[in-house]
Amino acid sequence: MANAIQQISAVTAMNLRSVPSRLGTSMVIVIGIAGVVGVLVALLSMARGFELTLATTGRPDRAIVMRGGSNDELSSVLMRDQAQVVMDAPGVAKGSDGKPLAIGELYMITDIAKRGATTPNNVVVRGTTARVLELRPEAKIVEGRMFTPGVREVVVGRTAQKQFAGLNIGDKVDVRDGPWTVVGVFDSKGDVHESELWVDVDALMTASRRQAYNTVTAQLLSADAFRAYKDALTSDPRVTVQAQREPDYYASRSESLNQLITVLGYSVAVIMGIGALFGALNTMYAAVATRSVEIATLRAIGFGSGPVVVSVILEALALAAAGGVLGGAIAYVFFNGYTVSALNMQTFSQVAFQFRVTPDLLWKGVIWACGIGLLGGLMPAVRAARLPIVDALRSA
Amino acid sequence: MSEAIVSLRGVSKSYVRGKQSVEVLQKLDLSISRGDFLALMGPSGSGKTTLLNLIGGLDHPSAGEVVVGGQRIDQLSSGALAQWRSHHVGFVFQFYNLLGVLSAEKNVELPLLLTPLSKAQRARHVATALEIVGLADRAKHKPSELSGGQAQRVAIARALVADPTLLVCDEPTGDLDRKTADEILGLLQTLNRQHGKTIVMVTHDPKAAEYATHQLHMDKGRLIEQSANA
Numbered sequence: 232m233a234n235a236i237q238q239i240s241a242v243t244a245m246n247l248r249s250v251p252s253r254l255g256t257s258m259v260i261v262i263g264i265a266g267v268v269g270v271l272v273a274l275l276s277m278a279r280g281f282e283l284t285l286a287t288t289g290r291p292d293r294a295i296v297m298r299g300g301s302n303d304e305l306s307s308v309l310m311r312d313q314a315q316v317v318m319d320a321p322g323v324a325k326g327s328d329g330k331p332l333a334i335g336e337l338y339m340i341t342d343i344a345k346r347g348a349t350t351p352n353n354v355v356v357r358g359t360t361a362r363v364l365e366l367r368p369e370a371k372i373v374e375g376r377m378f379t380p381g382v383r384e385v386v387v388g389r390t391a392q393k394q395f396a397g398l399n400i401g402d403k404v405d406v407r408d409g410p411w412t413v414v415g416v417f418d419s420k421g422d423v424h425e426s427e428l429w430v431d432v433d434a435l436m437t438a439s440r441r442q443a444y445n446t447v448t449a450q451l452l453s454a455d456a457f458r459a460y461k462d463a464l465t466s467d468p469r470v471t472v473q474a475q476r477e478p479d480y481y482a483s484r485s486e487s488l489n490q491l492i493t494v495l496g497y498s499v500a501v502i503m504g505i506g507a508l509f510g511a512l513n514t515m516y517a518a519v520a521t522r523s524v525e526i527a528t529l530r531a532i533g534f535g536s537g538p539v540v541v542s543v544i545l546e547a548l549a550l551a552a553a554g555g556v557l558g559g560a561i562a563y564v565f566f567n568g569y570t571v572s573a574l575n576m577q578t579f580s581q582v583a584f585q586f587r588v589t590p591d592l593l594w595k596g597v598i599w600a601c602g603i604g605l606l607g608g609l610m611p612a613v614r615a616a617r618l619p620i621v622d623a624l625r626s627a
Numbered sequence: 628m629s630e631a632i633v634s635l636r637g638v639s640k641s642y643v644r645g646k647q648s649v650e651v652l653q654k655l656d657l658s659i660s661r662g663d664f665l666a667l668m669g670p671s672g673s674g675k676t677t678l679l680n681l682i683g684g685l686d687h688p689s690a691g692e693v694v695v696g697g698q699r700i701d702q703l704s705s706g707a708l709a710q711w712r713s714h715h716v717g718f719v720f721q722f723y724n725l726l727g728v729l730s731a732e733k734n735v736e737l738p739l740l741l742t743p744l745s746k747a748q749r750a751r752h753v754a755t756a757l758e759i760v761g762l763a764d765r766a767k768h769k770p771s772e773l774s775g776g777q778a779q780r781v782a783i784a785r786a787l788v789a790d791p792t793l794l795v796c797d798e799p800t801g802d803l804d805r806k807t808a809d810e811i812l813g814l815l816q817t818l819n820r821q822h823g824k825t826i827v828m829v830t831h832d833p834k835a836a837e838y839a840t841h842q843l844h845m846d847k848g849r850l851i852e853q854s855a856n857a
């Protein structure tokens with residue numbers, strides 16, 4: 232065994248040391264696989280960023296309540312009397328004013344173009360109250376001020392402001408029934424709400440001629456109080472509603488887009504991977520052909536065919552891994568933290584998020600690279616081992 | 628009569644080329660004694676390199692027995708044959724076949740990687756082998772930094788470093804000028820006379836054959852003449 236390892240390391244070291252003299256052909260593997268991994272990691276980092284943005288939205292001690300059977304905020308309707316029952320249910324914490332810390336909210340969509348573009352995009356307008364900063368303490372006004380109750384004023388999420396045009400303080404934005412004035416900017420630590428516009432719920436109801444809320448978001452006494460709160464609502468004959476913990480609700484909103492991006496990412500990677508595989512095969516066949524005399528000489532001396540196979544595969548793996556690391560690095564440098572917005576098909580609204588090139592994605596990229604390297608090295612390695620020694624020596 | 632280290636009985640070798648079978652060796656019998664320096668001569672296509680490959684365990688005969696060092700090698704699997712070669716045969720090729728990325732000493736060390744010797748023991752053996760061929764001062768040089776004669780000396784050091792039963796040389800001076808060829812042949816002669824190495828050498832060159840203790844002439848796959856040098 233020790234002897235076999237010694238043989239493998241000797242032949243592999245020899246192969247790797249000869250790479251500089253075959254730099255051009257070796258780079259076919261490295262660059263081809265770097266391209267595959269770069270694209271794969273970039274696309275998956277998009278899905279990961281979207282997923283993380285939604286997954287980090289909300290807290291387990293807050294509940295979002297919708298009409299029974301509704302899949303999302305947009306399709307839910309809660310009449311004012313129903314919303315009051317939900318807000319007064321046991322388990323809701325009291326606010327600084329001594330009243331239940333729960334807000335009936337209106338969820339609507341408006342059209343705003345992205346910066347540098349003219350095509351309108353769906354942007355969420357959330358009708359809420361000034362107590363929203365107490366209900367969602369992760370949100371802070373970082374510029375300007377909070378909207379005034381009853382007035383057509385808007386505070387915009389920081390990410391929305393970066394992504395969409397005309398959302399600076401003092402700008403007018405057509406939320407509903409005419410222009411509304413942007414008076415402040417809020418930061419909510421990059422969660423999904425940062426892609427939203429917040430306005431006074433009563434002003435929005437008036438402007439949109441609506442009489443009902445979409446949802447109620449309630450601060451619970453604790454995360455453990457959720458079960459009792461949910462049971463209380465479920466057993467109350469005055470309402471037909473469903474309650475979810477906020478993180479569960481927002482995580483479920485990322486599934487469709489996440490799945491789409493992931494499938495797209497892997498599909499592109501498989502197609503590119505096939506191309507890179509042929510590149511790797513070609514390179515390794517050429518490498519074996521170039522060194523056929525050296526391989527035959529080693530086998531004449533007494534080196535086994537097993538170590539020759541393993542060493543050729545290890546060379547392919549080393550080149551592929553280098554490509555994987557390069558591709559991951561390129562994806563990290565060019566995409567990590569890059570902010571984009573995409574249409575969340577479950578809410579029909581734009582959600583801004585950052586690409587997140589996480590360590591597990593980089594690792595996944597390197598594994599893909601090694602997979603391509605392994606497949607690309609296997610057949611040339613077998614050919615190297617089967618090379619008739621006498622014929623190869625004769626070609627010297 | 629000294630002990631036979633190589634014994635071939637009824638050895639034939641044929642290749643299939645296209646639809647035709649070409650018989651390269653025909654029912655050949657041969658015995659080489661321990662300590663012999665045998666020069667195999669003959670025109671191109673006479674079968675001398677094929678015979679050398681069978682003696683060196685690089686190829687299997689189509690028929691017959693090949694016994695080297697008391698072991699029948701014609702029935703060994705290719706894996707077992709590789710292991711056998713590592714213990715019993717040192718090869719010297721016409722074009723040296725040194726590995727270009729390795730220094731002279733690393734090239735010489737290669738056969739020792741197949742042995743259980745420690746790194747320090749391997750280093751000592753390599754130094755001794757390079758000393759024998761007169762290249763101790765070129766140990767760190769790459770093959771591209773050596774002349775043809777020096778490269779062949781390194782190849783000879785590699786062939787003898789594991790102290791094999793047999794040195795098998797295929798046209799070892801075919802790529803060298805007369806003066807350098809004489810130096811290499813002198814070295815092989817010294818290895819034979821002073822170190823007792825059994826050597827089988829294929830050559831076209833009658834002058835090279837004169838360094839051997841015996842000459843064997845082949846034609847069309849048959850031994851046609853065997854003689855001892857004075």
